[in-house]
Amino acid sequence: xxxxxxxxxxxxxxxxxxxxxxxxxxxxxxxxxxxxxxxxxxxxxxxxxxxxxxxxxxxxxxxxxxxxxxxxxxxxxxxxxxxxxxxxxxxxxxxxxxxxxxxxxxxxxxxxxxxxxxxxxxxxxxxxxxxxxxxxxxxxxxxxxxxxxxxxxxxxxxxxxxxxxxxxxxxxxxxxxxxxxxxxxxxxxxxxxxxxxxxxxxxxxxxxxxxxxxxxxxxxxxxxxxxxxxxxxxxxxxxxxxxxxxxxxxxxxxxxxxxxxxxxxxxxxxxxxxxxxxxxxxxxxxxxxxxxxxxxxxxxxxxxxxxxxxxxxxxxxxxxxxxxxxxxxxxxxxxxxxxxxxxxxxxxxxxxxxxxxxxxxxxxxxxxxxxxxxxxxxxxxxxxxxxxxxxxxxxxxxxxxxxxxxxxxxxxxxxxxxxxxxxxxxxxxxxxxxxxxxxxxxxxxxxxxxxxxxxxxxxxxxxxxxxxxxxxxxxxxxxxxxxxxxxxxxxxxxxxx
Amino acid sequence: xxxxxxxxxxxxxxxxxxxxxxxxxxxxxxxxxxxxxxxxxxxxxxxxx
Numbered sequence: 001x002x003x004x005x006x007x008x009x010x011x012x013x014x015x016x017x018x019x020x021x022x023x024x025x026x027x028x029x030x031x032x033x034x035x036x037x038x039x040x041x042x043x044x045x046x047x048x049x050x051x052x053x054x055x056x057x058x059x060x061x062x063x064x065x066x067x068x069x070x071x072x073x074x075x076x077x078x079x080x081x082x083x084x085x086x087x088x089x090x091x092x093x094x095x096x097x098x099x100x101x102x103x104x105x106x107x108x109x110x111x112x113x114x115x116x117x118x119x120x121x122x123x124x125x126x127x128x129x130x131x132x133x134x135x136x137x138x139x140x141x142x143x144x145x146x147x148x149x150x151x152x153x154x155x156x157x158x159x160x161x162x163x164x165x166x167x168x169x170x171x172x173x174x175x176x177x178x179x180x181x182x183x184x185x186x187x188x189x190x191x192x193x194x195x196x197x198x199x200x201x202x203x204x205x206x207x208x209x210x211x212x213x214x215x216x217x218x219x220x221x222x223x224x225x226x227x228x229x230x231x232x233x234x235x236x237x238x239x240x241x242x243x244x245x246x247x248x249x250x251x252x253x254x255x256x257x258x259x260x261x262x263x264x265x266x267x268x269x270x271x272x273x274x275x276x277x278x279x280x281x282x283x284x285x286x287x288x289x290x291x292x293x294x295x296x297x298x299x300x301x302x303x304x305x306x307x308x309x310x311x312x313x314x315x316x317x318x319x320x321x322x323x324x325x326x327x328x329x330x331x332x333x334x335x336x337x338x339x340x341x342x343x344x345x346x347x348x349x350x351x352x353x354x355x356x357x358x359x360x361x362x363x364x365x366x367x368x369x370x371x372x373x374x375x376x377x378x379x380x381x382x383x384x385x386x387x388x389x390x391x392x393x394x395x396x397x398x399x400x401x402x403x404x405x406x407x408x409x410x411x412x413x414x415x416x417x418x419x420x421x422x423x424x425x426x427x428x429x430x431x432x433x434x435x436x437x438x439x440x441x442x443x444x445x446x447x448x449x450x451x452x453x454x455x456x457x458x459x460x461x462x463x464x465x466x467x468x469x470x471x472x473x474x475x476x477x478x479x480x481x482x483x484x485x486x487x488x489x490x491x492x493x494x495x496x497x
Numbered sequence: 498x499x500x501x502x503x504x505x506x507x508x509x510x511x512x513x514x515x516x517x518x519x520x521x522x523x524x525x526x527x528x529x530x531x532x533x534x535x536x537x538x539x540x541x542x543x544x545x546x
Contacts, residue, residue, distance in 0.1 A: 191516045252527045253520075260523075268522065269515030292534055300541035308539055316534035320527075 004496030005489065009075065011066040016079045017086070018061030023152045024087055024143070025054035031094070031139060035132035043132045046094035053090045074485060081486030083148055084474060088112040091140060098133050100124050102459045105466055112470055114140030115148075116477035117360055119231020119327035119451020120469065122459050126236045131217055134234050138224040144477070145228025145258065145360035146189060174266045181262075188265045189227065192257055196223040199250045207246050218242075226254035228360045231327025231451030238329040239317075248317055248330060259284075259324035259355030263398055277396040280356050283370035284323075291350035292319045298342025304335075315343075318452075322350040325361035327451025337438065337454035348441055351450045352422060362449025362476050364418045367397060368411045375408040417480050421447040421472055428468040429456065447472040 005013075028051040035044035071079070088111035095107035106122040113120045114137050123129065174181045197219045204215035221234045235241040239248060257265075267275055275281055296315045305311035314331055321328045329336065339347065354363015378393045385391070393403035425443025430436065434456060442456040446469040457469065475483045 253524050257523045268519040296537045296541045300545045312535040312538035
């Protein structure tokens, strides 16, 4: 039997949701300032409307504060689930008003894609989009990659803030308090921002020959898309636009940095002596090399690239883009769609597995993959060894830990949910007679928040498929618990006793 | 992340050197992976004629 939420529950949820919306309203001032400096008056007006919408709703929700500030798990999960539905809806306002989208669902799709750091897009004529609107799309990557709630926690964290932190699919409580952990995450991002934007800007200015303003615009947007493993790009041809190995290399470093867990960043900053034994590090290296081998083998076998430079550059970058969950493309969509057989398998597996836990990447996550393999291996050894033999199930992840049945069950449960999510999107694609390979590729790309496309995601695609991918991006980013909690909460609200 | 062991480690000051060495390490990892990737590509081209 479900218990109907009380008025106090609703006030707690509303007040915390309101705080998040007010903080997001504040971040809207950044693209507004950009639009004013760039002399883009229409986008500036649309940002004002958006800020007003966020602020009005946020303050309205905070009008009736709860008697206590202590969030319980259910409250935290519902706040996170709702945040990740409402922020893209209001964040889509400037995109709706831009005239670059066919219907309301398309800008909502793009805002959700931006916030969940997916990178699939339904925009029309991207190459002529106002720079401030393009900046806003990439800023959504940054907000989502950092975790919107993390942004709020770094400003004010009330009682039970940890529930919000976990709700956004993070569990690396790096420092003793949630606030200090949130601030460490911001520090890592700030350091990478300074170095990344400078490096990309220098390449843009002196290698690609961009004017200073143009170099700044491209370096800032590409930084946010690369470090937050998002995949939006300011031009419709993605990273292929730059035709520059140096630019791709600088982006690749940021993509790798984004796919590392913030816990690993912390360990490295502290000296990182035991990083080599970390199960997550070993797993991601093994799966990356495995999927690279598959993809390269498939591409060479099919004769798609016959030169060493072509095969190594395109194959390496695309597998890296898939495995880190970034979704930058250096090959045209039509060419990517022709990667069949082993190359397709390598790319799809790389996307499905994803980066590290508590990073900005999506997918099943390396630690879950490593723990699953470890658990299966222990089970096989148990069967083969004499009865009563003791099997070691220790693993290293920021210290030695013991694998226990509860953990294995949770890891396998979430991994299975990801498989189900990937199959859901593929099934939806099959309804519209799409080839199985393409339907599966696009579905994994949406569910694992990658953003690579074989051409299915376009404005003319069926509405049901758009809604399916929207759900996949949302559920995949939140790793299911907040999603199920929100569904349960809604059910309790309607049918609870 | 759901289904993961929580990690709570001692606090400490993150040093500037730690940040710089991490950035260098990230660059080195990409460089090594790119070299390995080129090796794999060469091997695959050799094997497939």
